[in-house]
Amino acid sequence: MMPLTFMNIGETKTITKVGGKNETRQFLEKLGFVVGGEVTVVSEINGNMIVNVKDSRVAIGKDMAAKIMV
16 A cells, blocks of 8 residues: 555556545545545646546645555
8 A cells, every 4th residue: 555646657556545634535535536446647747646536637736645545
């Protein structure tokens, strides 16, 4: 298990845990980051990431990405 921030561009993994405070977890789940879901890294600039999750492209900051374990 590792944070989403450690994934390489083009890599696809399954989400195993979503951490953070309750409101942070709810926010990430509304974006589609749910346990068992697949996430693919599209691009990464200075730790900020663009990922494909649930057939959507989402931009996420490195602080939020660090709370998502794959």
